[in-house]
Amino acid sequence: MEDPAPRSGSSSFVWLVGASQVVGLASVVLTGVWMGHYRGGFAWDGSAQEFNLHPLCMVLGLVFLQGDAILVYRIFRNEPKRNVKMLHGIIHLLALILSIIGFVAVFDFHRAAKIPNMYSLHSWCGMATLILFCVQWVMGLMFFLFPVASSWLRAAYLPVHVFCGLVLLVMAIGSCLLGITEKLLFSIMPTYSAFVSEGVLANTLGILLICFGVLLSFLITREEYRRPPNPEEEALSVHFKTLTEGGSPSSP
Amino acid sequence: MEDPAPRSGSSSFVWLVGASQVVGLASVVLTGVWMGHYRGGFAWDGSAQEFNLHPLCMVLGLVFLQGDAILVYRIFRNEPKRNVKMLHGIIHLLALILSIIGFVAVFDFHRAAKIPNMYSLHSWCGMATLILFCVQWVMGLMFFLFPVASSWLRAAYLPVHVFCGLVLLVMAIGSCLLGITEKLLFSIMPTYSAFVSEGVLANTLGILLICFGVLLSFLITREEYRRPPNPEEEALSVHFKTLTEGGSPSSP
Numbered sequence: 047m048e049d050p051a052p053r054s055g056s057s058s059f060v061w062l063v064g065a066s067q068v069v070g071l072a073s074v075v076l077t078g079v080w081m082g083h084y085r086g087g088f089a090w091d092g093s094a095q096e097f098n099l100h101p102l103c104m105v106l107g108l109v110f111l112q113g114d115a116i117l118v119y120r121i122f123r124n125e126p127k128r129n130v131k132m133l134h135g136i137i138h139l140l141a142l143i144l145s146i147i148g149f150v151a152v153f154d155f156h157r158a159a160k161i162p163n164m165y166s167l168h169s170w171c172g173m174a175t176l177i178l179f180c181v182q183w184v185m186g187l188m189f190f191l192f193p194v195a196s197s198w199l200r201a202a203y204l205p206v207h208v209f210c211g212l213v214l215l216v217m218a219i220g221s222c223l224l225g226i227t228e229k230l231l232f233s234i235m236p237t238y239s240a241f242v243s244e245g246v247l248a249n250t251l252g253i254l255l256i257c258f259g260v261l262l263s264f265l266i267t268r269e270e271y272r273r274p275p276n277p278e279e280e281a282l283s284v285h286f287k288t289l290t291e292g293g294s295p296s297s298p
Numbered sequence: 299m300e301d302p303a304p305r306s307g308s309s310s311f312v313w314l315v316g317a318s319q320v321v322g323l324a325s326v327v328l329t330g331v332w333m334g335h336y337r338g339g340f341a342w343d344g345s346a347q348e349f350n351l352h353p354l355c356m357v358l359g360l361v362f363l364q365g366d367a368i369l370v371y372r373i374f375r376n377e378p379k380r381n382v383k384m385l386h387g388i389i390h391l392l393a394l395i396l397s398i399i400g401f402v403a404v405f406d407f408h409r410a411a412k413i414p415n416m417y418s419l420h421s422w423c424g425m426a427t428l429i430l431f432c433v434q435w436v437m438g439l440m441f442f443l444f445p446v447a448s449s450w451l452r453a454a455y456l457p458v459h460v461f462c463g464l465v466l467l468v469m470a471i472g473s474c475l476l477g478i479t480e481k482l483l484f485s486i487m488p489t490y491s492a493f494v495s496e497g498v499l500a501n502t503l504g505i506l507l508i509c510f511g512v513l514l515s516f517l518i519t520r521e522e523y524r525r526p527p528n529p530e531e532e533a534l535s536v537h538f539k540t541l542t543e544g545g546s547p548s549s550p
Contacts (some may be wrong), residue, residue, distance in 0.1 A: 122380040167479050167504040171451040174505075209519065213512055220472050220508070225474050227419050231483040252419040253426075256472070260465055267461065267519075 059271055061120060064270045066261040069254050070110045076251040077105040078289055084244045085233070090151075092158030100152040101225060107144025108175065108218040109255060111137055113262045116211055120265055123273040135191060138183055168224035175217040182210050212266060223252050311523055315373060318513040321506050322362045328503040329357040336496045337485070342403075344410030352404040353477060359396025360427065360470040361507060363389055365514045368463055372517055375525040387443060390435055397428055420476035427469040434462050464518060471511045475504050 081088065081098035088102070115137035122130045125214035150171075156163050164173065188194040189203050224250050230238055238245045263270055333340065333350035333361050336365075340354075341347035367389035374382045408415050418424065440446040478500050482490055490497045517523055 049396065120357070135376070165491045165493055167475060167501045170501050171475070171508070205520075209516060213515065216468060217508070220475060223419060223423070224479050225475055227479050228483065230419070231480065231487075236482075239417045241417055245417065247371060248488070249313060249419045249422050253422060263465065264461060270458075 056148075059120075059265070062261060062265055063117070066113070066117070066258060066265065069258045069261060070113060073251060073254045073258060074102075074110055076247060076254065077102050080244070080251065081245055084247070094155065094156055094159075096151050096158075097155040100148045101154075101222075101229070103144045104150065104172070104225070105222060105255070107141040108179065109215070109222060109258065111141035111144065112179070112218060113216055113219050113258060115141060116215065116266055117262060119273060120271050123271070127273070127276075131190060135165050135187065138186070142179065142183055145179065149176060161178060166224075166228060168221060168228050171217065171224055172221040175214060175221050178210070178217070180209070182214060192234025212223075212263060215262060216259055219255050222255055223280070226252050307383060311330070311372075311517070314513060314517055315369070318365070318369070318510060318517065321513060322365060325503060325506045326354075326358050326362055328499060328506065329354050332496070332499055332503065336342045336499070344406055346407065346411075348403050348410075349407035352407075353402045353474075353481070355396045355400025355403065355430060356424070356470070356477070357503075358476055359393040359400060360431065361467070361474060361510065362466055363393035363396065364431070364470060367393060367450060368467065368518055369514060369524060372523050375523070379525070379528075383442060387439065390438070394431065394435055397431065401428060418472060418476075418480060420480050422477055423469065424473040424520055427466060427473050430462070430469070431466050434459070434466060460518075467514060468511055471507050478504050 072295065085094070085098050087095055090099070115134050118130055118133050122133070153163060155161075171235050182288065185203070186207060188201050189207065195203065199256055230245055230248050234242060234244055333354055337346070337350050338346050339347055340350050342351070367386050370382055370385050370389065374385070405415060407413075416419065418439055437455070438459055441452050441459070447455065486494060486496055
């Protein structure tokens with residue numbers, strides 16, 4: 047099958063995707079620099095260095111990878127849908143694994159340092175985001191990879207899945223911003239107002255995360271960047287059998 | 299002109315709008331209770347009581363009113379567009395006035411208490427939100443109320459205006475969550491982890507603000523809740539003359 051003709055907005059699309067990746071990777075690097083240079087590096091021993099894995103895993107997993115898992119539907123909008131769907135699920139799985147490591151790191155650190163859990167707004171938002179992210183992943187798996195739902199139910203669920211995906215990305219970014227503020231006030235409250243470099247670096251990280259969210263939201267919601275309709279593809283089942291074996295669907 | 303026939307999803311629409319208003323008003327009330335009961339009430343004398351006006355004005359203006367200003371396009375989707383447009387602009391103006399009062403309150407308090415300005419992530423996000431909100435309001439006024447732009451330019455700008463409006467609402471909510479975290483850590487850091495009532499109340503306020511944002515985003519982005527196309531209306535100018543005098547447009 048030949049590729050469809052390029053559509054309008056392709057030039058801006060390339061630049062916007064490029065910008066989103068630069069901003070996303072810069073966020074991950076800044077988190078690494080903050081935790082690695084200013085907060086003493088990384089370890090897995092219940093110390094503050096174990097805590098430092100928490101921000102890195104959340105920014106890399108729950109923000110950057112979650113964002114890119116959504117973006118593959120736009121970047122590869124002219125590729126076969128089942129491949130893109132598999133890629134979407136795999137990147138989300140990586141994001142989920144990293145997020146769980148990040149969550150274990152902070153709970154482990156709290157346990158060792160005898161710090162109470164789940165009292166702050168950051169922890170409430172972060173936990174809600176992770177739980178809903180798991181629910182969304184399992185629902186996506188059941189509806190779009192395994193033959194659980196009818197095609198009518200799948201079609202009805204799709205816009206909800208897309209909406210919830212974007213909400214979860216925004217919630218993840220919001221939770222990161224709360225985490226940045228919490229960490230700064232716990233660590234450098236007396237000097238934060240003097241514009242010390244750690245504070246400025248962490249604030250800049252927050253602004254980059256917002257830019258990443260805005261760029262992703264724009265790319266995902268613009269009509270002209272959507273996957274072009276493909277009647278041949280629509281007729282194919284999204285059943286697991288088709289996806290794994292590449293065979294014919296047993297039902298439309 | 300007769301009203302168009304009710305469309306599908308009307309029942310859920312009413313419930314969702316109702317829920318958004320309950321959640322939005324509950325957020326405003328909780329902010330009032332937090333500042334009024336736990337933080338000593340309100341004043342305009344450079345004291346901490348003047349600061350207390352800041353959260354109340356921002357939640358009421360930049361979140362609740364900004365959200366409702368957007369929502370009028372869905373609630374009154376069968377009413378004449380020019381009336382809805384005026385209402386949209388007027389509620390936004392109220393939101394802008396309240397936001398400016400809220401900003402003056404915090405800068406006034408900082409000046410009196412000799413606290414530096416603009417060093418925190420909350421202040422960076424909040425200031426960016428207010429500046430962009432002003433830009434968006436002026437652009438909306440120029441493009442859609444005054445005859446500055448051609449109808450081609452207006453049509454091209456409309457989706458950007460809609461996207462930026464939703465981004466600004468989310469940024470306002472994010473800035474509020476950062477403000478909640480900052481205020482709690484400045485005021486009750488030693489007892490926050492013991493789940494004191496002030497901390498739980500403020501966290502609940504944060505969750506309600508997120509719920510408000512999610513409900514508004516859903517209501518605004520769902521295709522079935524959009525304003526039905528009206529060719530008669532489309533042909534009418536959106537020029538200021540038409541809006542104020544109700545006369546015929548001078549150009550299409």
